Amino acid sequence: MGQLQPQKNVYAVIDLGSNSFHMLIAKSIAGGLQTIGRVKRKVRLAAGLDENNVLSTEAMQRGWECLALFAERLQDIPKKNITIVATATLRLATNADVFKQKAEQILGHKINVISGELEAKTIYKGVAHTSACSGKQLVIDIGGASTEVVIGQGFDALHYKSLHMGCVTFLERYFKDQKLSNENFAAAIKAASDVVAEIVDEYKATGWQIASGASGTVQAIQEIMVAQNQDELLTLDKLLAIKEQSVQFDTIADLELAGLSEERRLVFVSGLAILIALFESLDIKQMGLARGALREGVLYSMVPELHNHDIRKRTVDGLMNRYHVDQKQACRVAQLAEQLAKSVMGQWQSIDDNAIALLRTVAKLHEIGLLIEYKLYHKHTAYIIENTDMPGFSQSEHKLITAVANEHRADLVKNSFAHLGCHQVLAECLTRVVRIAVILSMRRQDDVLPAIDLSVNENTLTLTFDGDWLKYHPLMASELQLESKLQAKVGWKLIVK
Missing domain, CATH: 1.10.3210.10 (Hypothetical protein af1432)
Known part of the structure; x- marks a missing residue:
């Protein structure tokens, strides 16, 4: 058999996050992007960082094993269509080079360890390309070892900050005993509030029309709210209610909330504590779930024909x-x-x-x-x-x-x-x-139509045709008559004259 030809319109983005490694594969088709593959593995790289920011061999090993799986899928994609980015843990780790060197050998590709600022801007780009917000938008992404907070407008990030707190590092620090106590929550929320303090004045002064969460924590909370028959918008009251439900359980291992998936459970409470601190400090009224984030931001940067503003x-x-x-x-x-x-x-x-x-x-x-x-x-x-x-x-x-x-x-x-x-x-x-x-x-x-007019009086719609046009168009007249009956069945009134 001959050598397989790489597909020119297929792109891959790998994101080596502090909690999970993700691979997104998409095809550029009909002026848009179609996802044709997603692979996600919980690696919890950040859990391998000690107090001197040295990454443990066990954590590195988990990462390398995951990348060996990803490497198989990359063989059929042109090299120039592949981007691999690494975030907070590999920014922090003093021995990141050891991990990176072997990882690049496994993947046959260079890894870009991106700065917190670039990560924040790219996350915003991913959100902007997958949502339509006309005004200013606040975007929050809680990662494993860092949390990105951005205010942007259109496709441009105006204020962007990467904060040193994440659901894996806070789990290790404030829920190390695995206890779901009010004390642990209070300590985590206070620590997160102290970190957020540096951006509060600037962000509140700028303001925003809509707030979106681009992380697994926000998605997990939304799934819990839907399971509890609530709408999907996050508010501080709802977050505090979920915290109250959580402390009814003894330990993280016991935590069982309707809608909370098994894979999110371990880092859920630390992510929740960070989100409560952000809501309180920045006075966020409500938040929806963003569709895109870092991987989508990288992807849209790679495909030139998608730089369309509408x-x-x-x-x-x-x-x-x-x-x-x-x-x-x-x-x-x-x-x-x-x-x-x-x-x-x-x-x-x-x-x-x-x-x-x-x-x-x-x-x-x-x-x-x-x-x-x-x-x-x-x-x-x-x-x-x-x-x-x-x-x-x-x-x-x-x-x-x-x-x-x-x-x-x-x-x-x-x-x-x-x-x-x-x-x-x-x-x-x-x-x-x-x-x-x-x-x-x-x-x-x-x-083929004459002048027509539609008017409304309370629940009654009146459709008026010029002259006796309907008399000469019996099929149209009978279709509109039937429509009037169909609307009447559900209590809507339509008069045609």
Whole structure:
């Protein structure tokens, strides 16, 4: 057999963290990135650092064994498409060179030990490329031996700091006896607050509109909250409640919280203590989970065609290309839906500029399910959207887009938006508008419609056509009549005249 050819559009990032080693493999496709492989191993490198920052042979051995696994996967990827970064533990270790030398031999590749500042900026870049925040964003990433705190805007980090505290080092220091006591928590929170003190004034003065957590600790807390039927936004009250639940258990080995995975358990309480200190010191009101972090930041830096400033556009265009959507029809429905929504914008409080952007997204993607089959294509569309990563959209926006796509045609189901909580009303409004736009675009031609007007009075939508156009278009008239009946079934009133 001949030599296998490396795939030019495949990229790999390896992140040698203080708690875990990660490998992310992605393919550049249809103007976006598709993850095709992820390998993660808990190495707990930071646990091998002694008080003089000498890394133990046991910890190094754990790291080398993990990298031997990763090396196998790197053989098929072009050398220039591989980046390997190491963070806090290898910055701190006085004998890091010993580890690095053997690691580079195993991987056949250079390892970049990056500074805390560069790590913070790269984490921010990973978050910025996978979320859409128009204002200033606070990003926090609690690692094994360092915690990065960044305020940025757009793609630029404005303030960035790497703080010497992490869930592995704090576990060794403040929970060494493995006891879940109030004393251990208090000591860890106080120590973390002392470390955070140096950035408090500068960060509070800068301010931010949205806070995101890019670490396993934040994800673990979110999973616990979901298991306890709470929404996914972190607040100080929720963190303190989880701390109270934790101290009911004797030791870390006994800790059993609904939603807490086995692999997170060991470093969970130390990460929680650090997060409580950050919430208290910086006066953080609420925080969501970021989609990207260090690995995504490195990845987006490597793929030049992704340096596109409109992340949402990149995501939507990529999906339309991948599922061979009729672009003209998608834009036709999107323009019509936007026109209809703008005519009721004043009367429907929930419709603002972001709502219209989400409506355009649904309209552009509504036909991706046609690639599977026609009869239930709206269900296929919703399934594809729900199970696809959508950089640029928050978790709640992603759920809203999925729900509206699922109900954009055919029978409506009563209370189908109840799971969206505070976004339920908006989802109903967008669904009513997009359903009308899809019907009005059914001829898939431009300039076939007369002047139309949509108005709203409380819960009643009135769609008015110019002159007697409907009389000469009986199919359209009957489709709109049927739509009026379908909406009435779920308590919505649509009058066509």
